[in-house]
Amino acid sequence: MKLNIDNTNKEIKQHGSYDFPFRLSHEKLSYFETHSFPWHWHTEFEITLVLEGDITYHVNENKYHLNPGDILFCNTNTMHAGYKACSDDCHYLSMTFHPRLVYGSSSSILYKKYIAPITGDNSVSSVYLEGRLEETRILSEEFRNALDLYEKQTDHYEIELMISILKMWKIIYSHCGSKENNTGNERDTERIRTLIEYVQKHYPENITLEDLAGEIHLCRSESCRLFRRYMNQTMFDYLLNYRIEQSLDLLKNSNLNITQIALQVGFSTPGYYTRLFRGRMGITPVQYRKQLLRT
Numbered sequence: 001m002k003l004n005i006d007n008t009n010k011e012i013k014q015h016g017s018y019d020f021p022f023r024l025s026h027e028k029l030s031y032f033e034t035h036s037f038p039w040h041w042h043t044e045f046e047i048t049l050v051l052e053g054d055i056t057y058h059v060n061e062n063k064y065h066l067n068p069g070d071i072l073f074c075n076t077n078t079m080h081a082g083y084k085a086c087s088d089d090c091h092y093l094s095m096t097f098h099p100r101l102v103y104g105s106s107s108s109i110l111y112k113k114y115i116a117p118i119t120g121d122n123s124v125s126s127v128y129l130e131g132r133l134e135e136t137r138i139l140s141e142e143f144r145n146a147l148d149l150y151e152k153q154t155d156h157y158e159i160e161l162m163i164s165i166l167k168m169w170k171i172i173y174s175h176c177g178s179k180e181n182n183t184g185n186e187r188d189t190e191r192i193r194t195l196i197e198y199v200q201k202h203y204p205e206n207i208t209l210e211d212l213a214g215e216i217h218l219c220r221s222e223s224c225r226l227f228r229r230y231m232n233q234t235m236f237d238y239l240l241n242y243r244i245e246q247s248l249d250l251l252k253n254s255n256l257n258i259t260q261i262a263l264q265v266g267f268s269t270p271g272y273y274t275r276l277f278r279g280r281m282g283i284t285p286v287q288y289r290k291q292l293l294r295t
Helices: 109-119 134-152 157-175 186-202 209-215 220-231 235-253 258-264 270-281 285-294
Strands: 022-028 036-040 045-053 055-059 062-066 071-074 080-084 090-097 126-129
Touching (some): 022 134, 090 134, 134 157, 186 235, 209 220, 235 258
Antiparallel strands (some): 055 080, 071 126
């Protein structure tokens, strides 16, 4: 599986329907070809409950190690990504819903008092709730209740689901003002988005650190420090990993040979591409393609 994102890293996916913008699903990191989901953003809230295993979850410049029972809330329009941590896989529940599902009308008191202060505050990118907390246990129960309602969809389930969502939002809202959850810098976040967008648009080309630094009008060293702080990897490593991810589709859906694929995604030689591919995926591009043919 691969996330469908546009050239601004916005996820192109329908989270429910316009008249009921809500989605809740079981997810696993192993569903993704790279055992990770890439940096992306969307206009919906997202709440994650870890069921089994663990995951390294990044939201803007914040990094979380989530274990079973832990819950993480991501605000609207925040950049986030998830990676394999200590265990081989991570099984989690993912709930996404548009804020208007809670507030209804932008002129309502619900919007002015309980939604706008959160969506309008760039310092509130995420809320982390440890599984050992009593409030997290209550939130987890509501999460599972919402899943049961969503899967069965019996009569009047939308009303019952809204009650559950509002109970969850009350807990999350109460934690949005805590100091540990108030982090982030809007200017730096936009710089990171600009760098990612540039890489994803120009990855087949010969990109230099000077090119990237020039896009955000900082010196090379400061750009590198900023990117590493947010992304937990260098700009060059991100570029190489993105090129490998783009090659997966070509290995799966084209008749191009390995040399052609390597050159098309920006690698100078097929040998370099193969070496990096093996380091990331554990097998060579040829072996990966053969695996696809067998399945």
